[in-house]
Amino acid sequence: MKRGMTPIVRATARFMTPFIMVLGFYVVLHGHLTPGGGFAGGVFIGGAYVLMVLAYGADGAKSVFYKQRASLFECSGIFLFWFLAVLGLLQKGVFFLNVLQKAAPGKPHTVFSAGIIPLCNLAIGIEVAAGLFSIFITLAVLSRKEKP
Amino acid sequence: MITLLFLLLGIMILGAIVALESRDLLSSIICLGIIGYSLTIIFVILQAPDLAIVQIIIETLTLVILIAAVLKTNREDTTESFGWKKMLIWGFGLVVIFLVMMAAIRAYRHLPAFASPGLQLAAYYLDRGLALTGAANIVAAIILDFRGYDTLGEATVLFTAVVGTMTVLRKTGRKEK
Incomplete structure (x- = not known):
């Protein structure tokens, strides 16, 4: 885990990771139009990071840095989701009201539609990607010697 | 289609039993993978693409995380089970299975037919x-x-x-x- 894998694995991982990431962002951003959503797309993005760490390895200091960044993104994701939920309470007095859909209903079957649903998908996607990646770092890469 | 579903369910039950009984933790995790991927095929057959996407990607990532975590250990299940203890566990398990089956047979009679939403x-x-x-x-x-x-x-x-x-x-x- 510290040193990474062979050059064949590294080259394949470096070639595949952008495609996996783009697929993940597509699934997140089109979650209200096509199958998938924030959760599935977030796992795609987190899996791309896991693939890179598995192929290239991560020593102690680098994995601690990854973990701190992942924690930051995870907390931002859950904060954004709760903020969107409380937004309805602040605007109209109903918790988790779809205020954007009420204010400016977009054209159905396009990306900019359905009010706060794409934003919620984005928040869940960020949270799930960062959460699963930090679980992977904690369980599989960091050992008890390093300071997490 | 129903036959294929029952076949996949049988494979899942077998995988669960092997995962529980195996002494090697790596083979247990592979058997967990069998359960998850069979569930993915079932979701595809039942025309639930959202669930199938989530299931297959979560299963893959979970397997990777579990394998990477297990490779840091010595991969051996060191749970000790003595004779009378194992007998007790098996007896209790069989009694619970019997009771749940009796309750389930009574309950499933009132469910709507297969693939027809009752709500x-x-x-x-x-x-x-x-x-x-x-x-x-x-x-x-x-x-x-x-x-x-x-x-x-x-x-x-x-x-x-x-x-x-x-x-x-x-x-x-x-x-x-």
Whole structure:
């Protein structure tokens, strides 16, 4: 885990990771139009990071840095989701009201539609990607010697 | 189709038994993978693409994480089970299985037939979902608008799980042995 894998694995991982990431962002951003959503797309993005760490390895200091960044993104994701939920309470007095859909209903079957649903998908996607990646770092890469 | 479903369910039950009984932790995890991927095929057959995507990607990532975690150990299940203890566990398990089956047979008689939704609420969501929320994917409309509280709780549970994992496996503030 510290040193990474062979050059064949590294080259394949470096070639595949952008495609996996783009697929993940597509699934997140089109979650209200096509199958998938924030959760599935977030796992795609987190899996791309896991693939890179598995192929290239991560020593102690680098994995601690990854973990701190992942924690930051995870907390931002859950904060954004709760903020969107409380937004309805602040605007109209109903918790988790779809205020954007009420204010400016977009054209159905396009990306900019359905009010706060794409934003919620984005928040869940960020949270799930960062959460699963930090679980992977904690369980599989960091050992008890390093300071997490 | 029903035959294929029952075949896959049988494979899943076999995989679960092997995963429980295997002494090698790596083979246990591979058998967990059998369960998860069979479930993916079942979701595809039952025409649930949202669930199939989530199931296959979660299963893959979970297997990777579990294998990477197990490779750091000595891969051996060291649970000791003596003769009378094992007999007791088996007897208790059989009694529980018998009771659950008796209850399930009585309960399943009142369920609607296979592949026919018995809830009128589902028909309401399917009819009015696009008009009320503007989301073309009815699953997204339900989990993020009609049933948004569930998803909020689920995201919070995931956040709590990650924080708990990091807290248990932390190094800062832990006393040296």
